[in-house]
Amino acid sequence: MKAALRMLSVILATAYSGGIILWLVLRVILPDSRLWCLAVANTFAEYLFLPLVPIILAAWMARSRWALATTAVPLAVFLWMFGPLFLPRLPPPRVEGRPLIIMTFNVWGFNRNAQAIASVIRQVDPDIVLLQEFRGWVVTDLAEELGDAYPYHDLPDAYLTKGSLGIFSRYPIVSAQRLLLPDVWRPILYTILEVDGQRIHVFNLHLISSSRVFRWGSSPRYIERTYERRELAATRLQKFIATLEGPIIVAGDLNTTPQTTTYRILTTDLKDAFYTVGWGFGHTYPARSRRIRRTLIPARLLRIDHILYSSHFEAVRAYVGPWDGISDHLPVVAELRLNQEVSP
Structure with a gap:
């Protein structure tokens, strides 16, 4: 025996x-x-x-x-x-000034509760809020809820029904555009912010999902095609970013985990805030357990929401934010500090 x-x-x-x-x-x-x-x-x-x-x-x-x-x-x-x-995270060195707090949150396309979304944002108290996948009537209500705290914003047309991107900011927005790169499924919200005299490039994106992977019957070709489209989008964005000068932040629902090809492309010139200073797996999806065709999908299975940053920043802290009780994602929060040698 x-x-x-x-x-x-x-x-x-x-x-x-x-x-x-x-x-x-x-x-x-x-x-x-x-x-x-x-x-x-x-x-x-x-x-x-x-x-x-x-x-x-x-x-x-x-x-x-x-x-x-x-x-x-x-x-x-x-x-x-x-x-x-x-590993235990060492406390960051004490430096004068408050770090820049960024929050990314896929609020879910069927979320009609602007008050719940606003409550989470107020708890975190970020300087920059990047939102993905929210309906038109929530845009209007959320603007009313957050208008005093975030005087600068770029939001989608209130009549759009689903899948839009938006930004709320405490800092002035110098420019904003919906960037449509070749082979990219959705437009990218590209804004330039002026933070204490320094212009910062901020990209809010929502890459195509492979959600049918959770459903029996998904064809291998469907899976490969969705991964291919994310890889193409990441490559196009990485090449575009390479032409820019100055601090860069890329954040959003990337629908990709840290061991995938898409993630490796995006982190060629950028760092992952959570991997650098976060703790644990940091899973953000799904926010709660759910059943798909009698199959139980447990909560917090994957980390697909990310905040990436250029070498102009130093990451101070990163964590998974509180849940609003409705969305199928959890928000991600990062505190970044501009390196002192960066000049406006």
Whole structure:
């Protein structure tokens, strides 16, 4: 019996470690859009390591040195990818002045409760609020709720029904435009803000979703196509950003998790505030558990809402904000401080 357990632990550990190594190799040589199963694996990357604990326990019970040594590979990969998110965060150096507080929030296209949205915003008290996916009548009500605290804003036409982007700001908006880049599914809200004499480029975006991945029957081609469109959008935006000078913030519902190709493209020249100074996995979607075709989707499954920033900033703090009780997303908040060497 003991020999059989030892053999089983060796087989499981070897097969599992081999699978993790294969996944790593595929991540290097292929984009998500080329292989649907790779795309799904990258999206749910942290869950690939759930078998690690029982396999290590089985190897320990079997007293198999080979099995224990083999599990060192996936353990090292997990610590490399996710370990920094669970390290104690050192307090930032004390610097004069208040950091710039940014909040991004997909409020959900069927959310009619402007008061609930405004309540969350007031709790966080950000300087810049970037909103995605809200209906026309909420735009009007929210402008009334927040107008005194945020005198500067650029909001969608109140008659649009769904899927629009908006910004509320305590700082003057120098310019605002709906930027439509080639191969990008939705326009990007591109604003330039003047913050204490410094102009800052702010991009609010909502990339195409692969939500049907949660539904049985989604075709592999559909999955690959949605990932391809996000990768194209990220590439176009990254090239556009490369032409700009000055501080840059990119935030919104990116519908992409940190191990995907799209995320790697966007973070070529930008840093992720939550990964840098946040703690934990920081999952933002879905805000609450839900059932799809009798399948229970647990709450806080993925981190798909992000705040990215250029090297002109230093991240001070980042966290998942409070829920409004209605939206299917949780907001993300980041506190950024302009580096002292940045000149207006």
